[in-house]
Amino acid sequence: xxxxxxxxxxxxxxxxxxxxxxxxxxxxxxxxxxxxxxxxxxxxxxxxxxxxxxxxxxxxxxxxxxxxxxxxxxxxxxxxxxxxxxxxxxxxxxxxxxxxxxxxxxxxxxxxxxxxxxxxxxxxxxxxxxxxxxxxxxxxxxxxxxxxxxxxxxxxxxxxxxxxxxxxxxxxxxxxxxxxxxxxxxxxxxxxxxxxxxxxxxxxxxxxxxxxxxxxxxxxxxxxxxxxxxxxxxxxxxxxxxxxxxxxxxxxxxxxxxxxxxxxxxxxxxxxxxxxxxxxxxxxxxxxxxxxxxxxxxxxxxxxxxxxxxxxxxxxxxxxxxxxxxxxxxxxxxxxxxxxxxxxxxxxxxxxxxxxxxxxxxxxxxxxxxxxxxxxxxxxxxxxxxxxxxxxxxxxxxxxxxxxxxxxxxxxxxxxxxxxxxxxxxxxxxxxxxxxxxxxxxxxxxxxxxxxxxxxxxxxxxxxxxxxxxxxxx
DNA sequence: TTTTGAGTTGTTCGA
DNA sequence: GTCGAACAACTCAAA
Numbered sequence: 001x002x003x004x005x006x007x008x009x010x011x012x013x014x015x016x017x018x019x020x021x022x023x024x025x026x027x028x029x030x031x032x033x034x035x036x037x038x039x040x041x042x043x044x045x046x047x048x049x050x051x052x053x054x055x056x057x058x059x060x061x062x063x064x065x066x067x068x069x070x071x072x073x074x075x076x077x078x079x080x081x082x083x084x085x086x087x088x089x090x091x092x093x094x095x096x097x098x099x100x101x102x103x104x105x106x107x108x109x110x111x112x113x114x115x116x117x118x119x120x121x122x123x124x125x126x127x128x129x130x131x132x133x134x135x136x137x138x139x140x141x142x143x144x145x146x147x148x149x150x151x152x153x154x155x156x157x158x159x160x161x162x163x164x165x166x167x168x169x170x171x172x173x174x175x176x177x178x179x180x181x182x183x184x185x186x187x188x189x190x191x192x193x194x195x196x197x198x199x200x201x202x203x204x205x206x207x208x209x210x211x212x213x214x215x216x217x218x219x220x221x222x223x224x225x226x227x228x229x230x231x232x233x234x235x236x237x238x239x240x241x242x243x244x245x246x247x248x249x250x251x252x253x254x255x256x257x258x259x260x261x262x263x264x265x266x267x268x269x270x271x272x273x274x275x276x277x278x279x280x281x282x283x284x285x286x287x288x289x290x291x292x293x294x295x296x297x298x299x300x301x302x303x304x305x306x307x308x309x310x311x312x313x314x315x316x317x318x319x320x321x322x323x324x325x326x327x328x329x330x331x332x333x334x335x336x337x338x339x340x341x342x343x344x345x346x347x348x349x350x351x352x353x354x355x356x357x358x359x360x361x362x363x364x365x366x367x368x369x370x371x372x373x374x375x376x377x378x379x380x381x382x383x384x385x386x387x388x389x390x391x392x393x394x395x396x397x398x399x400x401x402x403x404x405x406x407x408x409x410x411x412x413x414x415x416x417x418x419x420x421x422x423x424x425x426x427x428x429x430x431x432x433x434x435x436x437x438x439x440x441x442x443x444x445x446x447x448x449x450x451x452x453x454x455x456x457x458x459x460x461x462x463x464x465x466x467x468x469x470x471x472x473x474x
Numbered sequence: 475t476t477t478t479g480a481g482t483t484g485t486t487c488g489a
Numbered sequence: 490g491t492c493g494a495a496c497a498a499c500t501c502a503a504a
Contacts, residue, residue, distance in 0.1 A: 134502065142501055144481065222483080275482085342483065381482085393496045394484050401484090460485090464496085471497095 001093040003029045003172065005086060007079075008072075009105070011098040011123055011239035012057045013196040014064055014165035018121035021163045023096040029170045031090055032065055034058055035083070036076040036181075039104075045364040045372070049334035050234075052186040053194050053368045057238050059180060060195030070169035073177040080112050087116065090175060098123040098239065101280055102372055103287035126243045126273075127153055129281035139285035141387040146281070147274045155244075157251050162244065189332045192234045192368055199235035200245075206230045207249040207266075214253045215262035217269045224326075224337045225410040230269065233369035234335075236276070246273055279377030282387055289376055292357075293385035300473040301385075302466055304353035312453050313348055314362055316416070319445075319452035321428060322402035323347050325415035332415075334368035339405050345382040346396035351459040353466060356383040384467070392467040395460055402428040418449050 004027035006020055014020060023030050041051065062072040075082040083095060097109070099120040112118050122128050132149050133139060140146035186194070207214045213228065220228025235241040247270065254266035283289060293299055312318050316327035326340035336344070341363075348359045360379045364370045380386025384394070406412060409427030413420050419430060421441045426433045431445045431452050438444050445451050 136502090140502085142481065145502055271482085339483080346484095388481070388501090390483080391496075396483095397485060 001027045003027055003031065003090055003092045004094040004096060005031045005033050005083065005090070005092045007083065007095050007097045008032060008034045008058075008061070009097065009100055010237070011242075012061050013199070013240050013242065014061075014068075015196065015200075016123075016162045016242040016245050017098070017165075017239075018123045018163065019096045019098045020166065022119065022121055023094075024166045024169065026096075027092075027094070029172050030070065031073055031086065031092055031171060031175060032061075032070060032169070033073045033075065033083075033086060035079050036074065036178075037079055038077070045361060045370075047334070047365045047367060047370055048184040049187065049190055049366060050237075050368050050370050052184045053190070053192060053234055053334070054238060055180050055184075056186050056194035057240060060197070062180075064196065065169060065171075068166065068169045070171040073175050074180055076178055079108060080115060083112060083116055086175075090172060093117065094119060096121065099128070100124060101129055101284040103283065103290060106284075106287075123239070123242055123244075125277045125280055126150075126155060126247050127277060129277075129284040132277075132281060139281060140278075141282070143275065143278050143388050146278050147271065150274050150277065157248055159248055159252065162242075162248060187332075187334075190334045190368060191231070192335070194238075194240070196240045199232065199240040202230065202232055202235065203241060203246065203249055206232070207253045210256075210258065212253060214250070214269055215257060215265045217265040218261065218267075219265070221268065222339045222405050224322075224340055224406045225408065229338065231335075237369045237371050243273065243277070275377075276374055279373040282377060283373040286387075289380065289386070290372060293383075294380055294387050295385050295389070298383070298385040298467075298470050301470040303355045304462075305355055305358070306352065309352045309453060310348075310354055310358060312450070313344070313352060313354075313359075317450045318347070318454075319431060319450040320347065320398045321409070321412045321416055321419055321430065322398050322406065324450075325406075325412045328415045330363075330366050334366055336367070337411075339401070340411075341378060342382060343396050343398055343401050345379060346394075347398055349379075349383045350395040350463045351454060351456060353459065353463055356380065356385065392471075393464060395463060397456070399428050416449070419443060 004023045006023045011017055011019060058072060065071050075086065094117045096119050099122060101124060109118065127150055132146060206212060217228060220226050232241060250266050250270040254263055257263040257266055286294060313327060316324035318324055323344050326336050326344045330336045345359055348354050349356050356379045360375055363375050377386060381389050384390050384392040409424060412427055419427060422430050422443050423441060430443060430449060443449060
């Protein structure tokens with residue numbers, strides 16, 4: 001065919017891109033298109049930092065395209081109307097897209113496919129959610145058997161099988177489009193330069209060579225004071241890196257490992273990638289989880305939903321240093337360590353007894369990597385309302401977690417600078433400092449740093465009681 | 475159809 | 490300080 005549209009949504013990359021590969025092989029000229037959908041940009045779950053990351057990523061993609069004789073066409077409006085108009089203008093005969101498995105995207109694409117020649121390809125996941133099923137054909141709801149099936153399912157995993165970036169992309173000149181928005185701009189505190197080149201660099205740094213951090217991942221990933229994680233989530237979120245590229249790199253590293261610990265590290269990281277696909281699959285098969293509890297038993301849960309407690313949590317002023325450090329890291333950088341996500345989520349849901357959806361929304365408004373599937377899965381896991389969820393009685397103790405995974409309080413001091421002078425012995429629980437020691441180090445709890453907003457002994461009991469009542473109400 | 479083994483990430487309490 | 494049990498049964502997945 002003469003011309004076709006490559007509609008870009010969450011696949012901002014040229015390498016290992018099935019949709020791009022397909023369009024380049026079938027059409028003489030390609031129209032790379034991004035549509036700013038007001039429904040997505042203005043929603044309650046939109047985050048400014050994530051949006052800024054997306055705009056920066058699109059600028060980087062446009063630069064890559066221009067090196068190959070092409071450019072990015074940006075439109076704004078309802079996708080169906082915009083695609084129909086663009087098709088008229090360019091005589092494009094087909095539209096190729098990477099399938100997005102979220103409920104909104106599914107409805108949108110179905111409606112468009114009814115009117116226009118839309119071809120969907122894989123790429124968001126290694127294995128599409130419709131292919132990992134139980135022997136009876138139903139979707140999995142428990143992670144371990146899902147992961148077993150996922151791992152057993154063959155896929156070409158040698159690096160040579162990854163699709164190359166096209167050397168050249170021919171695009172008709174002078175297709176009308178709008179410039180990308182300037183705002184919001186990416187804050188300098190956000191440690192994620194956008195773009196495919198940066199994603200590839202990070203993947204290499206994390207997985208290549210005998211001393212690669214992936215080999216220590218199993219041991220270091222839980223430490224909030226260390227850089228033990230890959231820091232790749234925003235890139236996977238927007239497809240600046242493909243899931244397959246990540247999995248291939250993990251398996252390569254596994255084969256190259258010189259000792260069991262190294263293999264364990266590589267395998268643990270691969271497991272996290274499978275978790276990502278598990279929650280994408282859960283959302284695909286059970287879209288109602290975006291609205292409420294996967295496990296309906298807990299619909300009867302009597303939340304406390306105290307607005308002041310919620311504000312203190314959001315603003316990092318709960319009086320629990322590890323919680324406050326994590327919440328401030330999120331607000332400043334758009335990212336939070338995975339262990340910290342669990343700790344603050346447990347605190348919100350199981351200490352403050354605030355509806356997990358409030359926390360889910362706050363995360364979506366701040367996370368650069370915010371993805372409905374993983375975010376919802378994580379929150380429901382913590383709340384004990386999800387598939388394969390944490391038992392209701394598993395309530396994180398923030399102080400214990402802090403001592404274990406930020407032993408010297410370096411993470412706390414980095415994000416809660418008013419506690420810098422507190423001695424190591426009290427950094428995890430400054431409220432327990434005797435008054436004369438508070439004077440001596442110049443940190444008076446209640447004046448320089450908030451006193452704890454709640455008594456955990458009481459809130460813990462309250463939560464166990466509330467969950468018990470919800471179970472008995474059924 | 476029935477049976478069997480298993481299920482991400484914790485905490486507290488009392489011996 | 491260390492250790493095991495209790496937390497509570499229940500549901501899932503596969504043989």
